[in-house]
Amino acid sequence: MAFPAAVDEYLTGRCARWIGELGEFLAIPSISALSAHRADMERAAAWLAGRLRAAGLEEVRVDPLPDGHPVVRGGWHHLPGAPTLLLYGHYDVQPVDPESAWTTPPFTPTVRDGAIYARGASDDKGQVLMQVLAVEAWLRTVGRLPLNVEFLVEGEEEIGSPHLGAYIAAHQAELAADAAVISDTPMYAPGVPALCYGLRGLCNLEVEVRGPAQDLHSGVYGGAVANPAHALAAILAGLHDAAGRVTVPGFYDGVVPLSPAEREEWARLPFSEAGFLAETGAPDLFGEAGYTTLERIWGRPTLEVNGLWSGFTGEGRKTIIPARARAKLSCRLVPDQDPGQVLAAVADAIRAACPPGVEVEVLPGEADPAILLPREHPAVLAARRAVAALWDREPAFIRMGGSIPVVDTFQRNLGLPSVLLGFALPDEHFHAPDEHFHLDNFLRGARTLARLWQEYGDSR
Amino acid sequence: MAFPAAVDEYLTGRCARWIGELGEFLAIPSISALSAHRADMERAAAWLAGRLRAAGLEEVRVDPLPDGHPVVRGGWHHLPGAPTLLLYGHYDVQPVDPESAWTTPPFTPTVRDGAIYARGASDDKGQVLMQVLAVEAWLRTVGRLPLNVEFLVEGEEEIGSPHLGAYIAAHQAELAADAAVISDTPMYAPGVPALCYGLRGLCNLEVEVRGPAQDLHSGVYGGAVANPAHALAAILAGLHDAAGRVTVPGFYDGVVPLSPAEREEWARLPFSEAGFLAETGAPDLFGEAGYTTLERIWGRPTLEVNGLWSGFTGEGRKTIIPARARAKLSCRLVPDQDPGQVLAAVADAIRAACPPGVEVEVLPGEADPAILLPREHPAVLAARRAVAALWDREPAFIRMGGSIPVVDTFQRNLGLPSVLLGFALPDEHFHAPDEHFHLDNFLRGARTLARLWQEYGDSR
Known part of the structure; x- marks a missing residue:
């Protein structure tokens, strides 16, 4: 079916409201590494659960973890025969030190130059909220989703997810799905969304x-x-x-x-050695002979x-x-x-x-271990079509040098491939002072995900 | 002339008194590195100046150093034509941490197993006091010294003597002498006094x-x-x-x-590789091929x-x-x-x-720079004879791997060779918890120095 215009209009017509909500979420200092913020972790989990309920999701709950931070869950499963997506993200954030290096306080969200500044803006609260908004847009306009979804939003990503493996093992049946979608990665560059298919x-x-x-x-x-x-x-x-x-x-x-x-594919990606070198501040680049940066x-x-x-x-x-x-x-x-x-x-x-x-x-x-994700899985092809529809270009297929252990857990324990489709920009200061998230990417990202739901739902 | 028996008897007959005095000196926590002990530094300098006066020395004074710890001075110069010795030592001590590792508190001098335990016992208060007692024994029995002496006792040795060079330059004439005697080194081994003629x-x-x-x-x-x-x-x-x-x-x-x-001379010294290895606690000895330890x-x-x-x-x-x-x-x-x-x-x-x-x-x-001292200087030969008389053996001629910068200052700025004759034992825990000084070496050391004064005085 054609993509319902109402879904898109629902998202684009309420941007001030979404930004206000993101600000509420970001104002909660949910630093998982610091025990002094334990109550804030619970507040952030409760806020998110409330937001999932408001979006129309069902069986929303906060699962406490012994000695850990709670997992937020919720789902919508009314299309038997349609595929199911596991939507993963995290509501915990990095510590803020050195706090003096922030232009505005890390938990006083501030909009300037088209971006919202706060700890967790792009990593990962803003990206989690994109997923929620995409779901809400479908439920509040069309009244249903084009596929089934299950949310799994954890509060321990920034401390290495010590309890997530056991949680997933204990809830394997509930988490059964056809693929996971994770919005916790950057775009390749401004205007260039990326599907990440490899992690070291x-x-x-x-x-x-x-x-x-x-x-x-x-x-x-x-x-x-x-x-x-x-x-x-x-x-x-x-x-x-x-x-x-x-x-x-x-x-x-x-x-x-x-x-x-x-x-050859990587060589075609726009890449500036000078820009990369400037990011590092090193005197020169250096690496294994015979390979590009x-x-x-x-x-x-x-x-x-x-x-x-x-x-x-x-x-x-x-x-x-x-x-x-x-x-x-x-x-x-x-x-x-x-x-x-x-x-x-x-x-x-x-x-x-x-x-x-x-x-x-x-x-x-x-x-x-390192991970290579399939590039021809129907969920990946759906993401590709969704990006092409919203960004007037194909996504860049990239790998990343870092690691996202949960991708291995999903693959190994649930047999799920992951679609890594995020809308942060590489220079948005994740883990550093002045973290921010560009609001145009936030809104277009939510629209892209809403489109992805349909592209993947239609594919079966 | 024959060595006056009264000098020796003066020293041997009053050992309880000397140990009591050493205890008084050691009870003053004169830690030069810690500004909280500035008043203690002044107390230690004053105590020593009083002790020099009591020994019969003249023109005793405490010279303050701007931004530094005072120098204690005193002398006896009544034998024109006889040689003059510059007697160097230091009254400051190392910090005591870890204080919990001390068997008895570092500034509560305690005698056990024939040794006095306290910070500074062997490095260097006990050795400075040997020099003072040797002078007093002569002045209180014979009524004169067999040569001229000038004391220079500093309070900054443990912090690298930052002001001593300038002080020496400013008092060059007063410090003119034929040789320096420094008792701030160990014996080679128990029963084996050493003259150190080389420093790295x-x-x-x-x-x-x-x-x-x-x-x-x-x-x-x-x-x-x-x-x-x-x-x-x-x-x-x-x-x-x-x-x-x-x-x-x-x-x-x-x-x-x-x-x-x-x-060949070094090879004849008693030396235990196993004992040295045990001191280090290392798995094995290792060094430049072709050389002994x-x-x-x-x-x-x-x-x-x-x-x-x-x-x-x-x-x-x-x-x-x-x-x-x-x-x-x-x-x-x-x-x-x-x-x-x-x-x-x-x-x-x-x-x-x-x-x-x-x-x-x-x-x-x-x-x-490294230093090699003359082995045939009359002051060295006098020290050799004094050791032979008191210890029934020739001193070992040794070098040391460490550095004593003042030796270079004396050589370079005053043209003085130094006689390095000390009576600490290598395992008396200088700079470590449970520093101590064997009292038999303390007393025999004082007698050896009293003899050295005469041997050198007689040589001219």
């Missing part, structure tokens, strides 16, 4: 090199005892070659090479030192041989690296590189 | 590697930007080869090779990382590319390395090793 995986480890029992006087002992900081430097320096390639034996095992077609961050695995410490780091000098030296490392992984095998290979390489006179211990952390 | 020099620098303008998300940017922590590790790892030798071009320029005779710490230069830090070092993980990585480095130097040239060579090597994509800055610090 992640594994972490910590290394400790131990030498003397305590810090030693470098005059009394220096020259006769191995220095753990030297040993750690040697171990870490040996993990890459001068061309930026990881030297760990087996590290690249399983890496699916980028296809010529994919490389986009290929390096989207399609190649990395091994990074995230932190490093040893000995005396205060002001002035203290001439010691440190007792210990430590480093935190993480690897970004690509398909089809096995995260456990990568962790083991890195740990083995570190142990093998330990020089005489010191001992090394490797403490492995979590390991999550 | 020291130079410091700090290295900063800069990459992105701020910490970057390792998912969004990882692979396309050089990581400053990797760059620092590579730079530091390149400063030594696997055999423990410093690879900096020019680093060993000027190093005077150890002579076969000196190596004593040679490595006394006679070979080193380059050590004293501290290292970059990125996220808190609990848990934070997957970032750090904006910066820093290290503190220091070199222990041997004769005749030029400290300024070594600093420049290390800085050049670091700059030359900077990999692409980051910038490196080197911040050079102080640089003090």
Whole structure:
């Protein structure tokens, strides 16, 4: 059927109201990482549940999690035979420090230059609200949705979703769906919506090199005892070659090479090396030889030192041989690296590189695989058509260098592909002071999602 | 003349009194590093000045230093034609933390197992008092000294003597002497007094590697930007080869090779590798190939990382590319390395090793040369005879791996050789909890110094 004009008009005709509502949601300081905000978490969950009910959703509820922040749920399931979408988002936000760096207070939402400024504006309250508005527009105009939906909005995304896996396992039947739609990613660029079909995986480890029992006087002992900081430097320096390639034996095992077609597709995306460099503030770009910048961050695995410490780091000098030296490392992984095998290979390489006179211990952390999502799934094709209808262009098919663990959980535990379609812009300061969300993308995003519901519903 | 028995008897017959006085001196918490102890510094200086007067010294005074801790002075100059000794020590002490690790409170001097326990017992209040008692024994028995002496006792040794150089320059004439005697070093081992004739020099620098303008998300940017922590590790790892030798071009320029005779002399000293290893608590000893442990710490230069830090070092993980990585480095130097040239060579090597994509800055610090003292100076020969008379053995001639900058100041600015003759034991916990000083060495040390005065006075 033709897309009902009333749905679109419902959304475009009430933009002042939507912005006011987004402001209410953003004014609640739902910082999941800080226990002082526990009551705010409950307020934010309650606000959202109320908004789902007002949108016409049914069986809306707030599920408390023991030792965690509640999950907000709600659904509409009146079209047997039509597909079902699981709509995921999160209502928790990052901490705000340094608060002094905000132009306006982080929980006093302020509109300027066409954007709303507040913590959580684009990550992810604004994007969650887009989904709710799209549903409401259908229910309040046509009186029904073109498919079935189930909302799952969590409050622990910014702290690593420690309880979500267990929650999903316990509610598997209720969450059964054909695909998930997640609006928690950016567009590729202004005016260029993106469907993200690949995410890198992640594994972490910590290394400790131990030498003397305590810090030693470098005059009394220096020259006769191995220095753990030297040993750690040697171990870490040996993990890459001068061309930026990881030297760990087996590290690249399983890496699916980028296809010529994919490389060509990425090469056609508008990309400014100068703009990217300016974003980083680094003196220059640097990476694995033979790959472009986009290929390096989207399609190649990395091994990074995230932190490093040893000995005396205060002001002035203290001439010691440190007792210990430590480093935190993480690897970004690509398909089809096995995260456990990568962790083991890195740990083995570190142990093998330990020089005489010191001992090394490797403490492995979590390991999550990279993900490649289908590009030809009917839900993805529906998203593509919805974007084309609203943005006068095809979405960019992109990968991302970061990780969204819930995508793996949906795929592995519920057998669901995810459609990653978000409308934030890459420079909207997620996790940083002056986070904001452009209101034109907020409104056009809601319209795009309303269209997606129909395109996918019609496809079956 | 024969050594007057009365001098020796004066010292041995009053040991309870000397221990009581040492306790008074030690009870004053004269911690030069902590401004809260400024009044204690003045009390300690006043106590010492009073003790010098009581010993019969003349023109005793406390010289205040602007922005510093006072210098205590006093002298006896009634033998024109006889040599003059400059007697140096310090009345300030190290901080006491961790205070909870002390068996008895650091400023409640306590005698147990033949030693007095308190901060400053061996470093250096006990050793300063030995000098005072040796002078008093002569003046109260014979009525005169066998030579002239001038005391210079500072209150800033533990904070690097920031004002002593200027003080010495301003009082050069008053401090004119033939040699300095410094009792601020340990014996080689129990029962083995030592004359220290060599000290390593020291130079410091700090290295900063800069990459992105701020910490970057390792998912969004990882692979396309050089990581400053990797760059620092590579730079530091390149400063030594696997055999423990410093690879900096020019680093060993000027190093005077150890002579076969000196190596043979050191090899004859009682030395336990197992005991040394146990002191360090390290898994194994390690150092430059081709040298023994004593040679490595006394006679070979080193380059050590004293501290290292970059990125996220808190609990848990934070997957970032750090904006910066820093290290503190220091070199222990041997004769005749030029400290300024070594600093420049290390800085050049670091700059030359900077990999692409980051910038490196080197911040050079102080640089003090190594020192070799004459072994045949009449004051040294007198010390040798005094030790032989009191300890039934020749002193060990040793070098030390640490630095005592005042020795260089005396040599350079006053043209004075120093006799380094101290009676602490190497394991008396200087700078650590439970610092102590063995009372038999305290008393025999005072007698040895009283004998030294005569041996040197007689030599001219």
